Amino acid sequence: MSAFSTRFRVRRPGRLAAEAAALLIAVAVAFPLYWMVLSAFKPAGEIQSTEARPWTLSPSLDSFRRVFEQQDFGRYFLNSLLVAGTVVIASALIAFLAATAVTRFRFKFRTTLLIMFLVAQMVPVEALTIPLFFLMRDFGQLNTLGSLILPHLAFSLPFAIWMLRGFVKAVPEALEEAAYIDGASRTRFLWQILFPLVFPGLVATSVFSFISTWNDFLFAKSFLISDTSQSTLPMALLVFFKPDENDWGGIMAASTVMTIPVLVFFVLVQRRLVSGLGGAVKD
């Protein structure tokens, strides 16, 4: 974990207290996730007991079974993966091209474009739900996964371009000149030299587009109105909220299933994320 090593150390008697505090905070921060997984494995009787024990006497898979027996849960999961996966890959490629254009070329309106990308990041996309609803309706895209993919793709671009800019900038221009002298074409330089060099930045950027897409609740709720086979996970979760009494075991099991892919993704990219944020910030 070299990414987390400090570069300076303050030797003081207070360090042990600081470490104790850090561990305590870590436990508190992790507790909701622990409680979620624990409750998912608790049998129904224990969840309904008013004791609220922080362990379980007899772990059971009943809640998970209920979740997967619920119509089409597996399909919702695949839909969510498909939407998030498409957005991550497409936005990485498109943002890479755009970031290269605004960093490595001097052309008219370059600064204007950069400012526009910056402003675009600030647009509250939630406010656009109404016009997007009519746009999707007019193009017959309501109840399709495309109605989630396209807006999320567009909205993740400005931030991705802005963040990748620092990474593209960091590649020395001399390298580019050398490549051309050696006879490489622009396309070849772009994909075979620049792309691999910028890849760590693409990974860090993709965290943000993945989370915002995987989290999406508003668009799914607004655009996937009648065809439930095209639903995504957040919608599947709401089924367990009932007017009389919530099925907490089911809600926690579905929540656990929904959280796992993001956790896996985070663990895979966490080192690149920390260094990536550092890189973007130093820019």
Place this chain on the structure above:
Amino acid sequence: MTATGTTYKAPGAGGGVQPRPPRRRRSVSPARQPGWTPWLYLLPALVLLGALLVYPIYQLGLISFLEYTQAQVSGGEPTTFKGFGNYGTLFRDSQFWQVLLATVVFAAACVVATLMTGCALAVLLTRIRALPRLALMMAALGAWATPAVTGSTVWVFLFDPDFGPVNRVLGLGDFSWTYGRYSAFALVLLEVLWCSFPFVMVTVYAGIRAIPTEVLEAASLDGASQWRIWRSVMAPMLRPILVVVTIQSIIWDFKVFTQIYVMTNGGGIAGQNLVLNVYAYQKAFASSQYSLGSAIGVVMLVILLAVTLVYLRLVRRQGEEL
């Protein structure tokens, strides 16, 4: 792309014979004579942003000036131009002002709590050894990675009056957090703080690590206190990062939707926990008043663009080159 039979080829198209020799022959780099290439690279991004961001913004503004309810959507009645009528209706509605105030106060509380927690923990991370640091980092990444919907359900469950552990530990009996207006907002605030402080913490920590060690050691040797080091040495050097995380937090917290919607069941009892986003959604999709929903959207857009202008001025003043 017409079959006119001309031999003309667009500049930048592969394999075309270049009729004119490059003007500046000293430069080897094709980057010096970009031609259409940057626009080609930008094309996919610009098409997507134009179709799904710029055009919808125009539409949002347009709908906010029209009479647009279920009757017009289904084509039963013609759409009519209402000028500022929708805004008049909105601004005369006392609930709108109440929701606007609640949104601003709630977002401000979230931003302050997130920034203070994130910065304090980032400083804490620099003062501890690798193992506790890893524990805190991992816990924070876990909270960050949790989808907003599941985070919301878990926090509601933790504070459930019947089956949640929090009321048991605190001895609150069957006190319902989501019943009262302020306790419900406080509960949502805790969840928002939980899932958004990690971004601030990790970013500020990455920034602190980029500060040269000698500077901090020198300050420490000169006898400066931790607080003094933070205020006089680290904060000024971290200013660009602090500006970024502040603006991001303002934007995120101002448009919270999922947490409010899930945790207070669509805006709380009698709409006591509505924020602008949820209010616009309820107006548009629950009561089919699309024009009023759009007008609320425009108000949000204007507020956030104002924040952006302030941000741009801050960036410019720092002399950052675009």
